[in-house]
Amino acid sequence: MKYLEAIGKYFIMIWEVFKKPTKWRIMKTLIFKEIDELIYGAMGIIIFISFFIGGVVTIQTALNLNSPLLPKSLIGFATRQSVILEFAPTFTSIIMAGKVGSYITSSIGTMRVTEQIDALEVMGINSLNYLVFPKIVATMLYPFAVAISMFVGILGGWIAAVFGGFAPSGEFIQGLQMDFDSFHVTYAFIKSVVFAFVIATVPSYHGYYMTGGALEVGKASTTSFVWTSVVIIILNYVLTQLLLG
């Protein structure tokens, strides 16, 4: 019953976010600020993790393809499929849920605790639109981050394969191009847009409706990370079944 109430409250919040928009002149500034913090600010960790995970995927694939009958190009193929289909959109989203989601919950939660949200409401401002809408718009640029994650992940795989002596460059690249289905990239981008919406709104919900003091802000950040991850994993299954099943 408690969960049903929370789900209902979440959807009412989403409805409120799109009501009574803030002046575009102000909103534009807020959106650019959020792009800087939520997307540009997360690029470092996305690139770092993508590079090394791409490398690890390649090494593990290579070590499991030790039959001389299997072509080395399969290493490139497996790396591409793993990175594009799952790692870049889903794994990166879980990382973003931790980094960006915690930031969103704690920043909105602190505003709640220090009555800054009440101050916005008293002024007659739709605080949900003011606080959450720019975050939703900013995270819609998340597919660009996922595209970079795909590129860097595959680059990390190529470096691991070539410099680790697991596959020659030519065969790895041949594997990357083998049976390429462009819909897999579309599928990854569709997933990343849905996950981006979850990353912007679920942590906002936990921050906006939190009660208590500084300790509860920390607890809300942890809860928001758990729920954002759970929702992403469930939606990942549903979208995969719908789009690829």
Next chain:
Amino acid sequence: MIEVENIHKSFGDNHVLKGISTIFDKGKTNLIIGQSGSGKTVFLKCLLGLFEPDEGSICYNGQYYSKLSTKERRNLRQEMGMVFQGSALFDSMTVEGNVMFPLDMFTNQSQSEKQDRVDFVLKRVNLVDAHKRYPAEISGGMQKRVAIARAIVMNPKYLFCDEPNSGLDPKTAILIDNLIHEITQEYDITTVINTHDMNSVMEIGEKIIFLKNGFKEWEGTNKEIFKTDNKAVTDFVYSSELFKKVRQMYIEERN
């Protein structure tokens, strides 16, 4: 003027406000006092429209809040200024940004017009050299003055303050009290202050409402509070030895 008629408010089984009726006059500093848990904050939040009363009505210059549409309520709220207990300044903005915020949101004034208005109100609250500083870089007293400047920058008809001098030293607290009182008279606004501070009661309480367990126990002026025999009020107001002596001196002087 704000007319409050038989306000009730409950949270689950907790009946917080139990039929409060009063009138807050224009151009006067109205104080709500009472012990912690007496319903002061809930009452103030009902006046601000942050809580919807379960029963009763609140009328702002002839406009019944419960009968207003969402848009009309938001418009009415733009006529209200609020000074929060913890100032509630936006951390990410400078002092100037905080004060300019309502102008940015609700007016189409040019940058120079807004800047002039911000300079004027900051000067009015005696803050002339803090424009570019962030809330974390200024003292509690200065934060309160910025909060007052932000509250009055739109020329509000109603000013609400939730314990405006809590956490301040006595000298700064008196300065803040006097500032609010002067602004109330200068701009002829209806000011409602929620306070525990007995100095405020004595100095600026043109109308005082004493709440106890969700009821309005007493109402009067700062002159009348010296004379009252209401035990709940005297127990609360004269709980310190200093105020007991002040009252004794007043009674002796009167006799």
